Amino acid sequence: xxxxxxxxxxxxxxxxxxxxxxxxxxxxxxxxxxxxxxxxxxxxxxxxxxxxxxxxxxxxxxxxxxxxxxxxxxxxxxxxxxxxxxxxxxxxxxxxxxxxxxxxxxxxxxxxxxxxxxxxxxxxxxxxxxxxxxxxxxxxxxxxxxxxxxxxxxxxxxxxxxxxxxxxxxxxxxxxxxxxxxxxxxxxxxxxxxxxxxxxxxxxxxxxxxxxxxxxxxxxxxxxxxxxxxxxxxxxxxxxxxxxxxxxxxxxxxxxxxxxxxxxxxxxxxxxxxxxxxxxxxxxxxxxxxxxxxxxxxxxxxxxxxxxxxxxxxxxxxxxxxxxxxxxxxxxxxxxxxxxxxxxxxxxxxxxxxxxxxxxxxxxxxxxxxxxxxxxxxxxxxxxxxxxxxxxxxxxxxxxxxxxxxxxxxxxxxxxxxxxxxxxxxxxxxxxxxxxxxxxxxxxxxxxxxxxxxxxxxxxxxxxxxxxxxxxxxxxxxxxxxxxxxxxxx
Amino acid sequence: xxxxxxxxxxxxxxxxxxxxxxxxxxxxxxxxxxxxxxxxxxxxxxxxxxxxxxxxxxxxxxxxxxxxxxxxxxxxxxxxxxxxxxxxxxxxxxxxxxxxxxxxxxxxxxxxxxxxxxxxxxxxxxxxxxxxxxxxxxxxxxxxxxxxxxxxxxxx
Numbered sequence: 001x002x003x004x005x006x007x008x009x010x011x012x013x014x015x016x017x018x019x020x021x022x023x024x025x026x027x028x029x030x031x032x033x034x035x036x037x038x039x040x041x042x043x044x045x046x047x048x049x050x051x052x053x054x055x056x057x058x059x060x061x062x063x064x065x066x067x068x069x070x071x072x073x074x075x076x077x078x079x080x081x082x083x084x085x086x087x088x089x090x091x092x093x094x095x096x097x098x099x100x101x102x103x104x105x106x107x108x109x110x111x112x113x114x115x116x117x118x119x120x121x122x123x124x125x126x127x128x129x130x131x132x133x134x135x136x137x138x139x140x141x142x143x144x145x146x147x148x149x150x151x152x153x154x155x156x157x158x159x160x161x162x163x164x165x166x167x168x169x170x171x172x173x174x175x176x177x178x179x180x181x182x183x184x185x186x187x188x189x190x191x192x193x194x195x196x197x198x199x200x201x202x203x204x205x206x207x208x209x210x211x212x213x214x215x216x217x218x219x220x221x222x223x224x225x226x227x228x229x230x231x232x233x234x235x236x237x238x239x240x241x242x243x244x245x246x247x248x249x250x251x252x253x254x255x256x257x258x259x260x261x262x263x264x265x266x267x268x269x270x271x272x273x274x275x276x277x278x279x280x281x282x283x284x285x286x287x288x289x290x291x292x293x294x295x296x297x298x299x300x301x302x303x304x305x306x307x308x309x310x311x312x313x314x315x316x317x318x319x320x321x322x323x324x325x326x327x328x329x330x331x332x333x334x335x336x337x338x339x340x341x342x343x344x345x346x347x348x349x350x351x352x353x354x355x356x357x358x359x360x361x362x363x364x365x366x367x368x369x370x371x372x373x374x375x376x377x378x379x380x381x382x383x384x385x386x387x388x389x390x391x392x393x394x395x396x397x398x399x400x401x402x403x404x405x406x407x408x409x410x411x412x413x414x415x416x417x418x419x420x421x422x423x424x425x426x427x428x429x430x431x432x433x434x435x436x437x438x439x440x441x442x443x444x445x446x447x448x449x450x451x452x453x454x455x456x457x458x459x460x461x462x463x464x465x466x467x468x469x470x471x472x473x474x475x476x477x478x479x480x481x482x483x484x485x486x487x488x489x490x
Numbered sequence: 491x492x493x494x495x496x497x498x499x500x501x502x503x504x505x506x507x508x509x510x511x512x513x514x515x516x517x518x519x520x521x522x523x524x525x526x527x528x529x530x531x532x533x534x535x536x537x538x539x540x541x542x543x544x545x546x547x548x549x550x551x552x553x554x555x556x557x558x559x560x561x562x563x564x565x566x567x568x569x570x571x572x573x574x575x576x577x578x579x580x581x582x583x584x585x586x587x588x589x590x591x592x593x594x595x596x597x598x599x600x601x602x603x604x605x606x607x608x609x610x611x612x613x614x615x616x617x618x619x620x621x622x623x624x625x626x627x628x629x630x631x632x633x634x635x636x637x638x639x640x641x642x643x644x645x646x
Contacts, residue, residue: 146529416604418611420582421550445608448644450601462549462611464604478545482582 039286062346065277072274074252093160103312128164130341195242200250301368533562548581
């Protein structure tokens with residue numbers, strides 16, 4: 001294919017996906033399904049007629065996309081919100097994922113008449129939930145779930161992908177290499193995850209440190225630096241045998257909860273990159289699949305999908321959360337928000353590339369499971385949340401009259417203060433206060449009015465002010481406002 | 491938004507027990523936590539204490555307005571109490587506090603939050619009004635005093 005043709009087709013597909021994403025807001029269908037649909041329509045069996053069966057290329061695109069999605073996901077997670085539930089999430093994404101894989105695996109080997117181990121491989125492939133899918137659905141309907149559930153679901157879906165990847169790769173090894181034992185796989189697990197978490201944490205800190213000391217002369221280089229560093233974290237961790245996916249997710253988490261230069265613009269950059277990654281990934285996977293191969297497995301696919309949604313996932317959620325204080329309604333909602341997404345489809349290309357005999361079957365069944373899970377669960381999550389009385393209004397990003405990002409070398413924040421009664425500052429103009437030079441009163445709320453002050457504006461007792469202040473000068477501002485009038489003064 | 495719209499009998503006390511600032515803040519948080527807007531009591535308390543660290547909300551004349559912003563509430567929540575005994579609140583005028591108004595807003599709704607803060611701190615700067623609150627004997631009476639005072643000074 002010629003380059004200009006390739007770019008033309010690729011860009012049209014991406015533009016169409018963005019147009020469709022807008023549509024999915026109204027339909028309530030997860031946008032990822034629509035991206036997948038566009039890919040299928042563009043493919044060889046649709047009107048697009050593009051022939052694409054390169055599973056290797058699809059896998060590479062998928063892995064790169066997943067690195068960015070996980071890093072962006074970590075960056076968007078606030079540790080303050082997740083620290084209370086991190087053990088529950090850990091239980092869900094290790095024990096829960098394994099139980100789901102075993103449940104589906106045993107059932108699949110029975111239904112599809114496969115060896116137990118091949119069945120388990122299928123189970124492992126579909127064992128993780130999809131963060132992007134879950135939150136896209138919640139966002140599109142303008143509802144959210146209550147309390148700790150949102151961070152729990154978020155953390156679970158971000159951290160269970162590495163587990164599913166590990167199980168899949170481990171089982172393929174067991175199948176292809178007879179010398180492998182369960183024991184050696186278990187050891188490998190500890191090694192991969194431990195190394196992944198440790199390197200993610202360490203390299204995340206290093207990235208923050210470098211960002212803060214770099215003093216790049218051109219702002220546009222910050223995103224370039226962090227993009228390269230995210231890939232470096234994945235590559236370096238995987239090269240020494242750790243879980244690269246876990247490492248990038250953990251590094252994202254670490255960075256999200258540190259202060260660094262250009263944080264706001266980097267968050268926006270990675271948000272966009274994560275979207276591009278998702279679109280590219282689903283389009284590719286849509287192109288890769290041949291709908292005519294899916295139809296014959298529809299029956300068993302539906303059966304397996306139903307088993308996953310109504311038996312395997314609920315059972316593993318309830319077992320993983322056995323020793324928590326969560327009530328059954330909360331657990332039921334967690335069980336229902338178990339959307340499958342891109343990860344299973346990417347993982348389904350692993351057996352294909354290894355050349356396992358049943359790989360084709362696994363791929364098609366997995367594709368069908370993802371489709372039905374995303375469609376049925378995706379569609380019904382808002383209703384399920386309402387039914388279980390666990391819905392909450394969707395949380396919007398913090399909005400201040402003024403937005404600003406931490407700037408290199410300036411440690412400034414926007415706070416609200418009340419002018420105390422009998423304050424010596426009341427009745428004086430702002431100029432007279434002699435506030436420190438890098439602090440600024442940006443807004444006065446007086447009785448029912450907002451006043452944008454100038455230097456001559458007089459302050460009154462009981463005014464609420466929004467003030468932009470350097471942390472180092474806070475105590476000086478405080479003492480200026482707190483100073484009391486002498487009794488003989490008016 | 492009016493002050494009387496965010497207060498009700500459940501969140502008003504006329505004889506709040508407690509002898510220290512932390513005890514009073516805890517008791518106020520408990521009052522607020524009875525309301526359905528509160529998703530997470532602990533994080534609400536954290537937001538209050540966080541703000542208190544920046545500068546004491548004991549604004550003087552025996553009045554304190556502990557407040558904060560958090561996403562642990564779905565909408566503005568408030569509580570008001572007259573304490574049973576004078577409290578050392580580290581107020582800016584060093585006077586003990588007996589009137590406490592707690593106000594917690596959502597992270598992303600700064601406008602209504604600071605508007606209410608300034609409305610409350612303006613009303614509370616009137617000695618006669620403070621006196622009537624201190625003399626009130628029941629939550630109903632407190633609410634009535636607020637209603638009258640607010641109607642006199644503000645149109646909506």
